[in-house]
Amino acid sequence: NQAKQANKILDWYTPDLEEKMAWRLGLIRQLRQDFELHKLEVWYQPQFSLETNRVIGCEALLRWPSGNGDYISPGIFVPLAEDSGLIVEIGQWVLEQACKLQQQLSTQNIDISVAVNVSVPQFKVSNYAEQVKNTILSHQVAPEKIELEVTESVVMDEIKTVIETLGELKSFGVEVAIDDFGTGFSSLSYLQQLPLARLKIDRAFVKGIPDSDSGAIAELVISLGRHLGLKTIAEGVETQEQAQVLKKLGCDEVQGFLLAKPMPKNELLEFLGAANNTERG
Ligand code: C2E
Ligand code: MG
Ligand code: MG
Ligand code: MG
Numbered sequence: 001n002q003a004k005q006a007n008k009i010l011d012w013y014t015p016d017l018e019e020k021m022a023w024r025l026g027l028i029r030q031l032r033q034d035f036e037l038h039k040l041e042v043w044y045q046p047q048f049s050l051e052t053n054r055v056i057g058c059e060a061l062l063r064w065p066s067g068n069g070d071y072i073s074p075g076i077f078v079p080l081a082e083d084s085g086l087i088v089e090i091g092q093w094v095l096e097q098a099c100k101l102q103q104q105l106s107t108q109n110i111d112i113s114v115a116v117n118v119s120v121p122q123f124k125v126s127n128y129a130e131q132v133k134n135t136i137l138s139h140q141v142a143p144e145k146i147e148l149e150v151t152e153s154v155v156m157d158e159i160k161t162v163i164e165t166l167g168e169l170k171s172f173g174v175e176v177a178i179d180d181f182g183t184g185f186s187s188l189s190y191l192q193q194l195p196l197a198r199l200k201i202d203r204a205f206v207k208g209i210p211d212s213d214s215g216a217i218a219e220l221v222i223s224l225g226r227h228l229g230l231k232t233i234a235e236g237v238e239t240q241e242q243a244q245v246l247k248k249l250g251c252d253e254v255q256g257f258l259l260a261k262p263m264p265k266n267e268l269l270e271f272l273g274a275a276n277n278t279e280r281g
Pocket of ligand 2: 117
C-alpha cells in the first residue's frame with residue numbers, strides 16, 4: 001500500500017536512486033491528482049495557554065488520505081510538494097480553509113487564532129503578501145486571527161525579501177511565528193529584524209524534559225523569547241511533567257498530544273464548543 005511504501009522511502013530502504021526517483025515522481029503525480037480531486041484534508045491541532053488552560057489557537061495541518069483508511073505523512077509529501085512547486089497552490093488552499101474555519105468560529109463567538117504553515121516556495125511568489133491579504137480580506141476575517149508559521153529555512157532563504165514580505169503582512173495585522181525554532185542552526189541576528197509574535201519550541205527539545213540537555217535548550221528559547229518580547233509555545237508536549245516544567249520555566253503556550261491531537265474540522269468545532277462550556281460552567 002502507498003502509505004507503507006512512502007514510509008519506506010523515509011527509512012532509506014529503497015535499494016537505488018533510480019527507484020527512489022521513480023517513487024518520488026509517482027507520488028508527486030498522485031498528490032497533484034488527489035489535490036485536484038479535492039481529496040486533501042486540513043486537520044487542526046488546538047493550542048493552549050499555560051496560564052489559563054484555555055484554547056488560544058489551533059494549527060492547520062495537511063492530511064493526505066491514501067485511500068485505504070490511513071494517511072501519508074506530511075513529513076513525506078510536504079517536501080515533495082515543495083520540490084515540485086505544488087505547495088504554492090496547496091498552501092493557498094490551506095490558507096483559504098483556515099479563513100473559512102475562522103468565519104465559522106466567529107459565528108460561534110470563539111475567539112482563537114488559526115496558524116498556517118508556509119514553505120519557502122510560497123514566499124518566492126512575487127506578490128505573496130498581496131495574495132495573503134486578498135484572501136483574508138475576501139473572507140472578511142480579522143487578520144490578527146491568522147498566524148503564519150515559517151521555519152528558519154524560510155527566513156534564511158532570502159532574508160531581505162522575507163523581512164519585507166513579513167513586514168507588509170505584519171502591518172496588515174497577520175501574526176508570524178518561527179516554527180521548529182532552534183533546529184535550523186541559523187544566525188540569531190535575524191530575530192531582531194523580523195516582525196515576530198511567537199517562537200515555537202521544536203518538539204525535539206521538549207522531548208528531553210525534564211532530564212536532559214534538550215530541556216536546557218527549551219529553557220534558553222523561553223528566556224530568549226521573554227527578552228525579545230515574543231510569546232513562546234512548546235510543540236510536542238506529551239506528558240504532564242513536560243507541561244509543568246514548561247510552565248515553571250515561563251513558557252506561555254503548549255501544543256501536543258497530552259492536550260489534543262490534530263483533528264478534522266468538525267471534531268475541532270465540537271472540541272471547542274465543549275471546552276468553552278466546561279470553562280464557563
Ligand atoms: P510542524 O509545523 O512543526 O507541525 C507540528 C507537527 O508535530 C505535526 O505533525 C503534529 O501532528 C505533530 N505533533 C503535535 N503534537 C505532537 C506530540 O505531542 N507528539 C508528536 N510526536 N507529534 C506531535 P504533522 O501533522 O505530521 O506535520 C509535519 C510537518 O509537515 C509540519 O511540522 C509542517 O512542517 C508540515 N506541514 C503540515 N501541514 C502543512 C501545510 O499546510 N503547509 C506546509 N508548508 N507544511 C505543512
Ligand atoms: Mg507548524
Ligand atoms: Mg514545528
Ligand atoms: Mg516543521
